Amino acid sequence: MQRSCIAAKLRGMNLELLIQNTSFFKGLDDDHRRELARICSVAHVKKKEYLFHEGEQGNDMFLLIDGNIQLHKNTEDGREVVIRVIKPGEVFAEVVLFERDRYPVSARAVTHADVLVFPKAGVHRLLAEEGFRNDFIALLMAKQRYLAEHIQELTTTDVECRFFTFLRAQYGEKERIHTPLSKKDIAAAIGTTPESLSRLIQRLTEDEIIDWQGKEIRILSNPWDWLG
Template structure:
């Protein structure tokens, strides 16, 4: 289901994305004039694999899951997108269809920027173009790093990396945060089974690195050890 109520967050959407920093007032106004904001409920799809769109999407509020289904119909989570992240750029730049599903995991606000105006502004603004190239390069680096993480690193290191990611991205109070996805999705994200994930979480808790509380609440007890486990 798609839910496209306008939410009027165009201006604040642009401000939270590094790509658009450095634009002058006229350039920002041009982008803002072709930016639309839409609200999605949990479980709604922004787009599905194989669909086409002519927009760049920005997460303003909420959480997005990018995923694909393998030949057996099993879901593989590719990436989680947090406020400030942009997506849909490959379909936009290559004039191709989306390679994955984009699903809202909670009440989410998305801003979409029309292709023609975006590319026109990009062409006229070398600073913005450089920011965009750097952002794409960083995205490719993170994708390569994640593939290496899944193929070469042990489950403990993958899990430690993801806990640190959530610790950075979601609301944290007293070193506590709620896992933004169910444990079965977390297992998919790090390329393991739910049973193995539960054992590793228990092991982390027994080592007093984290505490696992009710309703998916994690408390980080030893951040330095967690970083060591993650190889950081």
């Protein structure tokens, strides 16, 4: 794995502000966010480059600043199973802080991406402080609830609903969406096959609900109202 760490001052990034604006860290007080900003660094990951591989020693937790990162596992027969597509503002690989010494999935950049890197050793030093530890554990519990709801969504809703829910979560309720993700990536992210997604797109196109040309999706008939 190769990734280039770039000093924050060279990239003009306010690390504390980036952390503050991330929903995952909203529950931390100002002092704790400043402490996190002191221990992290910025990494730039090129398109198709791996941030880490499944089974690799888990030394860092990450916050995606820009771009998209795909998390996937490899099956015994060599297939890739996409777990999720990380969007800007999301924290990932926090599992190595407590549960595992090695990354349970691989992380590959779908586009050029910038991430904040939080070293495991540095976070563990902060967790030795009771106030920080209590705040941080509360954040992890909130994320676990979100993931449980996401799994339920994948198993109880139909493909069309999952498709539009994914678009809204990734890009907001827009009439024109520019996506760097391939149809294969989107199919994996919503828990379906590329063939099923292709059939869905064909039907939505024929019904004049969407128009998908290249990397641009035009929403022709508002689906957001019935998503709830």
